Amino acid sequence: MNAPTQIQKGAPVEYETQIGPLLGHLGQVHGMMEKAGMPRQLSHLIELRVSQINRCGFCVKMHTREARKDGETNERLDRLAVWDSVDDFSHTEKAAFAWAEALTYMERGTDFGALRADLRAHFDDHQISLITACTCMINLWNRFQISKH
16 A cells, blocks of 8 residues: 655645546536537636636636637627626627626625526526526636635
8 A cells, every 4th residue: 555645735636636537527517508508609708707707817718718719709808807898798698797797706685586587588597597507617617726726
């Protein structure tokens, strides 16, 4: 039996080594969401915006690169951080961003009913469920990455 390796107390946990199979299963969720109808372009934008809020540099780089690869414009990516102050995004996208931000910030007093009503003007409940799952998953991935800082 090998002696356990000495790990510095402040060193990041290597989740991929410790719970690799679990992370693998979590990674499959994104493909499942896409198969269920989550629009790829909207997914990229939600994942990037939530990653910006959470200050996850790894995820911001990854989702910016993926969005560009799938045809998103630099202009929209440059202005995503101020989506509510520019005309680059549709009302449909803005409703999704407002929902994603509310689920990320989790501020007391948020009127989720009003946000859902706005979403329902653009999406059905299946689509809202996918947008919610996308938001929750990127928050989860951000927290894994951020915990390594």
